[in-house]
Amino acid sequence: MISLKRNTKYELTPAKGLRSRNIYNPSSKADFKISRGKFFDFLTCQRCFYLDRVKGVVSPSLPGWSLNAATDELLKKEFDICREKRQPHRLFPQYDLEHIIPFDHPDLNKWRDSLRAGLMSRHRDTNIILTGGVDDIWINTNTEEIIVVDYKSQANRRPVEVWSYLSSVYHQGYKVQLDFYAYLLKKMKFKVAKTGYFLVCNGNKEANGFYGNMKFSETLIPYDTSTDWIEKEVDKMYDLMNSTYLPKHNTSCENCAYAARRAEFENL
Numbered sequence: 001m002i003s004l005k006r007n008t009k010y011e012l013t014p015a016k017g018l019r020s021r022n023i024y025n026p027s028s029k030a031d032f033k034i035s036r037g038k039f040f041d042f043l044t045c046q047r048c049f050y051l052d053r054v055k056g057v058v059s060p061s062l063p064g065w066s067l068n069a070a071t072d073e074l075l076k077k078e079f080d081i082c083r084e085k086r087q088p089h090r091l092f093p094q095y096d097l098e099h100i101i102p103f104d105h106p107d108l109n110k111w112r113d114s115l116r117a118g119l120m121s122r123h124r125d126t127n128i129i130l131t132g133g134v135d136d137i138w139i140n141t142n143t144e145e146i147i148v149v150d151y152k153s154q155a156n157r158r159p160v161e162v163w164s165y166l167s168s169v170y171h172q173g174y175k176v177q178l179d180f181y182a183y184l185l186k187k188m189k190f191k192v193a194k195t196g197y198f199l200v201c202n203g204n205k206e207a208n209g210f211y212g213n214m215k216f217s218e219t220l221i222p223y224d225t226s227t228d229w230i231e232k233e234v235d236k237m238y239d240l241m242n243s244t245y246l247p248k249h250n251t252s253c254e255n256c257a258y259a260a261r262r263a264e265f266e267n268l
Contacts (some may be wrong), residue, residue, distance in 0.1 A: 002058040014234050019056040026242045029127055035114065035235070036132035036180045040173055042237045047249040047256055054241055059255065071153040071201055071216075072135060076112070076164040079136055091199075093218050121187035123234050127239075130234065134181045138197075145193035148181045149227065150174065151243070153216075155203035160219040165200065174198065177225060183227040196225050 005015035024032050034053070042049040051057040082089050083102035092098055110117040114133020121130050136149040158164070165171060178196045185192045198221040202248065203214050240247060249256035 001060075002064075003062070005061070015058075017058055019058055024241050025052050031122075031127050031129050033081065033129045035118070036130075036177060038178060039130070039234070039237065040176055042240070043176065043233065045250040045256060046240060046247040048253060050240060050243075050247050068153040072151045075151050075199065075201075076136065078088055085247075088240065089222060091218060097220075099142045100138050100140055100147065103137040105137070106183065109255040119181060119184040121136050121184045123181070126238055128234070129208065130180075130184060130187075132177075132181050133183055140193055143191075145191050147193045148178050148185065148196035150178055150181075150196075152197055152198050152200045153203070154200065155205050155214075157205055160200045160202050160217065160221070162221050165198070165221050166223060172264075178223055179225050179227055179230060182225040183230045188225060192225075194224055195222050197222055225239040 005013050007013045034197050038049065038053060041052065048059070052059060077100045079089060083104050086101055086104070088101055092100055105111075111119050113133050114131070117132040118131040122128070123130055134148065135151045138147040138149055139145070140147060166175065178198075182192050182196060200219045200221055201216040202219065203216050205246060
C-alpha cells in the first residue's frame with residue numbers, strides 16, 4: 001500500500017521520512033517514553049526499531065482500525081456501567097466468574113489513554129519510561145488481585161477456541177501485550193492475577209446479508225501472563241538504543257527487504 005502524508009486538515013504535505021522530535025539521544029538525561037508497541041517492534045526487528053527511535057526514520061503510516069476502535073469504545077461503556085454498579089458483567093456467569101467485577105480506580109481513564117498517558121513505569125534507574133494503554137482492568141473480589149484485559153475484534157469463520165486462538169502465530173503479539181501490561185502494573189505496585197483475559201468479539205460472516213447489522217459472538221479467552229522475561233529484553237533494548245552500531249535486520253522483515261531492494265534499483 002502506498003501512503004500519502006497529510007496534515008491535520010487532511011491536506012497533502014511533503015513526506016520527509018524523518019522526525020524532528022521524539023528521537024532518543026543517548027547523551028540526554030530527559031525522560032524518553034517507549035510504548036508497548038515500540039517494545040514489540042524491538043522484539044520483531046531491531047534494525048527497524050533502532051532506525052525509528054534513535055535515528056528518527058518514519059515508517060509509512062497505516063490506516064486506523066475504526067471498526068475495531070468502535071467495538072472497544074462500546075465495550076468500555078458497557079463495562080463502565082458494571083463498574084459503577086460494582087457488579088459482574090453479563091458474560092461472567094457462563095464462565096463461573098461471578099466473583100470478578102470491573103476494577104474501579106481514579107486513574108483508569110488515564111491508563112486507557114495510550115497517546116497521552118497509559119500505564120507507566122521507569123525502567124530501573126534509566127531515563128526510559130515504559131508505557132502502555134490498557135483496554136480494561138478487572139478485580140477478583142476473593143483475592144483482591146487485579147486482572148489485565150484486552151478487547152479483540154475479528155471476523156473469522158472458525159469458532160473462537162482457547163487453544164487455537166492462543167497458538168495462532170498471528171496472536172503471539174497479543175500475548176506479549178498482556179504480559180507487558182501485567183509487568184507495568186506489577187512495577188506500579190499492584191497485586192496482579194496470573195490469568196488475564198482476551199474478550200474476543202467475532203463477527204458472523206455466514207449471515208444471509210448485512211441489512212445494517214453484524215452479529216458478534218463473544219468469547220472470553222483466559223491467558224496465563226508471563227512477566228519474568230520482560231526485564232531482560234528491556235535491558236537489551238536500552239543497550240541497543242545507546243549503541244552507535246546499526247543492528248542486523250530480521251531476515252523475515254518485509255520493511256527491511258523492501259528498503260534493500262528499492263536501494264538496489266535506485267543505485268543502478
